[in-house]
Amino acid sequence: MTFYIAHRLFAAHDRALAADLADRLAAKAGADRVFLPFCDTDEEDLVAEVKGRRLFELDRERLGRLDAMIAILHGPSLDDGVCMEIGYAAACGVPVVVLTTDFQTYSLTEAGTHLDFPDPLLQAVATRIVRMAKLGPALPTTPGPSRFRGFHARNVAQTSTALDAVVDALLELPTRAPLPTGSREASSTPMYVEASPYTPWGQDHLAKACMDTGHIVVVPQRFTASDPVSGALADLTAVCSAGRLLADVSGPETPPGTALLIGAALASGVRIAAYQPRPTYTHAHGREPNWRNLMIQYASEAHLANDEAVLSWLAA
Template sequence: MALYYVAHRLFAAHDRALGAYVAHHLARRFGPDAVFLPFCDTDEENLDHPCKGRRLFELDSERLARIDAMVAILHGPSLDDGVCMEIGYAAGRGVPVLAVTTDFQVYGPAADTTRRSPFPDPLLQHVVSRMISVPHLGPVGAEGDRFERFLAQNLHAVNRAVTEAVHALASELTSRPALPPAPVNGQRLAYLEPPLYGDKGWTAQVSDALRAHGIVTHHAGRFSNASEAAADWTALARASLAVVDVRGPETPPGAALVIGACAATGRPVFAPEPGCWWTFAHGREPNHRNLMIQYGLTGTFSDLDELTKRLEA
């Protein structure tokens, strides 16, 4: 039996409800045992464990390591970093990823660009197998007040997106080839994911520090040229480790994706201390990032000397 993983934002009731709606329709078509829904199937609200966040990471990772396809719900310009990490994990294993969105916006690097992407990071578009987009409202009904009618229009769009997702999974989805395991011999290559917030010279500083230790570096190039997303993914496949910047209000989508791909393929991945507010949830240890990001990282560093010490360990 195939196993489908529903990746979705889950920190508010409406997001969990949307994930449950998608999972319900998948279960009607493929059977309840064929669908894994995070938070629901880990019983997150009631789970009792001395290190609950790490245990949730382990439970989700166990499923990610044996799924056959993923349905990833992506909405808004600020994509959920946990979902992006899970997409990277699936894509790193060569698992097809079906992205579902009802966004009416698309994205581009400049106001006058003709190259536009459904996502704010072109690496996502490169790794997903197929995207289902329903950007428009449904037809206007005649029943109810204007708010009921508007609600019905939105629910129509959601239902259409889910129906198309079920049909897509019933057909054959193709994906990128799986990333190979991290190379252990030969010249070491580090994949560098630059900061989207803060010091733009950070990548060059990290690169200089790594080269001083005999490590060649690849700087992600898709932010200056979106067509470089394929080259970035290829470089990650050749890299023996990755360094990503997760600082700022949230982990950027591409950085989260790279962390997931590294976690799936045994590549060490390091990040500077995020320097953000901590998050707290019932029964869970404090987390300095989305737990899929925090525990997907091999380690963090406060300065470049600490990074090089970690690499030598």
């Protein structure tokens, strides 16, 4: 099997954690079977006319021929590039094992179903989730070390245990099975509209524009379904069989479920437009500015900044 490790690239401690996981997995599965982005695409020394697009192309090429994915996610604000890659893998039937260092759980209502992530889609597509639900037990210490070194040791030991559990889970994965999708008939293919939870204009703004121009519109079920995981699977299937995905990517990052659906749509050949009326740009040494995570930016065929741009894309 070929293993792809998806992780947040922009902080040294995340890269170090992913490298530790890659090294442990390589020791059991073979180094040539493990792909670690940033390390194996050699981003610092990569030369390309549009570097972000080239990085997107290299990662997408890998996503199209892997056997399993390991995704590292932390906290309520999940990396949108990782979530996009999870969606791509899920739509291709690739099993995904998720490692989370977040000890919190989440629910859509105060007394609702507890989930490992804020968006039910992550729960729905994960083959297995390895969590560190609380701080590990105190370790025996010798006299002298400070309490801070002892606390550090507890966390390192807990992380080590979780990484070993992820490796074991990967080596026991079932064979891949592609996600079932519906047929696409031009006369009845729906438009899937995904709103952003970070914006004040709500679900109806983009959906109404689509309906007013004669499109059949599908909107998310997972936030209103009595079973949010079943609703999430229905959303995923609907996106993979849609003709187009119109996604509001507004927020500090693309919302995690939205990013996942963009990845699934890309893998399924669905046209994608990203709506973002107030863009923010990221900058990295040697790379052009990006208006979103490069995996989101280059997966989208259009970046729509206003209502006129939406109407123009709908008419195309």
